[in-house]
Amino acid sequence: EDQVTQSPEALRLQEGESSSLNCSYTVSGLRGLFWYRQDPGKGPEFLFTLYSAGEEKEKERLKATLTKKESFLHITAPKPEDSATYLCAVWANTGFQKLVFGTGTRLLVSP
């Protein structure tokens, strides 16, 4: 069974304090790994897709990396507006377009 585990569950940072979020996965053939951001009361917002080990994607203060077993979302010099829940999802190579989500990391950045 495909599984996604995110850690930590919650993370509190000071503004400017860089850190990383982890997404570990077990999947029968990875077709893609996705990162989403979710603000309270809103739907998940797509951030990145990673397709193969060694791939990296960047957007503003966020950088996502992928290995064969896990993905990291690095946040450099975060700002309060980066506060949100960050969700990771895997797309297994089953032929079905089914995303399996982790339970997310709640990030709070204090000024």
Place this chain on the structure above:
Amino acid sequence: DAGVIQSPRHEVTEMGQEVTLRCKPISGHNSLFWYRQTMMRGLELLIYFNNNVPIDDSGMPEDRFSAKMPNASFSTLKIQPSEPRDSAVYFCASSLFRDGEAFFGQGTRLTVV
């Protein structure tokens, strides 16, 4: 494009009543998903359509849940009869099959009392 549009945004109903949630996917997308989100279980896929055809409904919890996609621009998720444990936020998402990434609506917060 306005993105994925869901209605209603909030729904409060009494146990035993029928509830219908609605979704308009992004124009041109050929895959549509219904997810349910709770604090305990996170985001769970309920059903997935490709080109208006249900492909995987293994996540639908019980026969009380049903989903339809009569055309490429509209889908419904129906719960009949509703129960308090159905209370959750229900999201609709759409995508292009080849790309994988799904774009979500704002969700419907369902409360069954």
